[in-house]
Amino acid sequence: MEQHLVEIKGLILDPVSNTPIVILKKADANLLLPIWIGVFEANAIAMELEGVQTPRPMTHDLMRSLVEALGAVVEGVLVHSLVENTFHATVLLRNAEGERVEVDARPSDAIALALRARAPIKVAEAVFQQAHALEVREGGSEDERLKEWLDSLGPEDIGKYKM
Numbered sequence: 001m002e003q004h005l006v007e008i009k010g011l012i013l014d015p016v017s018n019t020p021i022v023i024l025k026k027a028d029a030n031l032l033l034p035i036w037i038g039v040f041e042a043n044a045i046a047m048e049l050e051g052v053q054t055p056r057p058m059t060h061d062l063m064r065s066l067v068e069a070l071g072a073v074v075e076g077v078l079v080h081s082l083v084e085n086t087f088h089a090t091v092l093l094r095n096a097e098g099e100r101v102e103v104d105a106r107p108s109d110a111i112a113l114a115l116r117a118r119a120p121i122k123v124a125e126a127v128f129q130q131a132h133a134l135e136v137r138e139g140g141s142e143d144e145r146l147k148e149w150l151d152s153l154g155p156e157d158i159g160k161y162k163m
Contacts (some may be wrong), residue, residue, distance in 0.1 A: 071096030
């Protein structure tokens with residue numbers, strides 16, 4: 001399965017449903033993949049991106065701490081499929097014995113954990129194709145390109161995917 005490294009380009013709000021969307025960008029191309037996520041997961045992602053420290057561990061901080069306490073390492077996450085408009089992901093761990101362990105996860109939780117563990121986020125090529133990821137033109141600021149991309153979405157694209 002061909003996989004591509006992605007980076008988080010932003011968190012935006014679906015103007016129709018007011019649902020947060022995390023925008024992933026293929027590292028080697030101007031291809032954007034929107035994933036509709038929950039409010040709590042969007043908050044967890046935003047807090048980590050902005051470097052906000054909380055007085056007590058949040059859920060994804062707890063997940064990272066549990067992984068570390070068990071002697072494991074988060075090697076990365078993979079958004080591997082899109083089934084009936086629902087994205088599926090896997091957290092890839094290496095346990096204390098050096099064995100690889102794959103744990104099923106929602107993409108939003110996997111991304112929030114990967115950010116905290118400083119682990120790579122990847123997306124399968126098939127997901128880019130199935131989700132009809134959009135290519136953005138070169139030039140202009142990232143904000144302008146994201147706004148242009150959002151404006152280009154038709155009613156059939158908005159709110160199409162489930163968490």
